[in-house]
Amino acid sequence: MENSSPSELNRRSFLKQGGALAAATLAGAALTTNSLAQDAATEGNKPMLRVAMLSGWHPHARGYAKSFADTPGVKLTAVWDEVPERGQKWAQELEVPFVADLKEVIAREDVDGVAVNAPTNRHEEIMVGAANAGKHIFTEKVMALTVDECKRIAEAVRKADVKFCISFPFRTKPETLYARKAVEEGLLGTLTFFRVRVAHDGVSGKWLPEHFYDPVSCGGGAMIDLGAHPMYLARWLGGQPRKFSSTFNSVIAEGIEDNAVTVVEFENKCIGVAETSFVSTASPFSLEMSGTEGSLFVGGPDEKQVLIRSKKLDAREWQTPELPAALPTPIQMWVDGIVKGTPIPFGLEEGIQLTEMMEYAYRSFREGKQVEIAKA
Secondary structure (H helix, E strand, O other): OOOOOHHHHOOOHHHOOOOOOOOHHHHHHHHHHOOHHHHOOEEOOEEOEEEEEEOOOOOOHHHHHHHHHHOOOEEEEEEEOOOHHHHHHHHHHHOOOEOOOHHHHHHOOOOOEEEEOOOHHHHHHHHHHHHHOOOEEEEOOOOOOOHHHHHHHHHHHHHHOOOEEEOOHHHHOHHHHHHHHHHHOOOOOOEEEEEEEEEOOOOOOOOOOHHHHOHHHHOOOOOOOOOHHHHHHHHHHHOOEEEEEEEEEOOOOOOOOOEEEEEEEEOOOOEEEEEEEOOOOOOOOEEEEEEOOEEEEEEOOOOOOEEEEEHHHOOOOOEOOOOOOOOOOHHHHHHHHHHOOOOOOOOHHHHHHHHHHHHHHHHHHHHOOOEEOOOO
């Protein structure tokens, strides 16, 4: 979700992108659906990736379904939802069967992969079951509520040898790709500070669904949902985190934080700030970075603006650099990874890293103090 009303959200690109179930029937399904290259259905000579949408709980689910439907070589074949009435209505709109039983939909022969948009506290159950059935997995962030849950998902995915992708859309954008490039090439010298902000008015604008106010199914509020974007960018840019200090509060919402900041100190001594909010109107994406040799700014009112000033660029003025091309959307990456065997950069390890960031951020808030990750 971005800083927009619901109608604007539908036009946003990243919304189009953003117990083990080991019964005998699932084991049989794993043998027939483990590899798309060998087993997927075809239409003529064209490979067809058949996808089941698992829940319309997350606001991104409808955008993902449209993206799948618009992707050549992909076909939606089923819908499951933990709320049957919602699932039945959505299935009718998509013109696919609604399957009320989770085990049944996962075991279907006309399902090669699943898109998981279910309540976050059910991610482990759903994804372990899907992996055990030999189904490829695309998931909305976060991967799961705890690192232990993530590790069990990862174990099942690796054992089944299926493809896994978590949706990290901000890592596909030219602006953030350039920021990463500037760090890697040392244009900023030693990185000393950065801040990333992703915020919207979902609570104050009263357009977030009511179930997003449930801390049990969500695992938290603004930080664990929208804050996932600044958090995975922070991990990508800053490296291994060491210390966390969080300030969360609730301006309007009850039971969850709707306004949140986490300060992270990384092993390299860089300090990063991840900011998010459900109560900020017209708050654009922004990223600022500074180091011993220069500074870089991304976003602001023009979210695509990038400015850099660096001693290593032989210039005294701020420059607008040439940006790299955008990467494919996470959905396209997942499809290509299955069909073509191309790399998927947002996989199991990145999903685990994000959940680790969240666990420590929330622990700092609950304990009211800075918390530290024990050194390996």
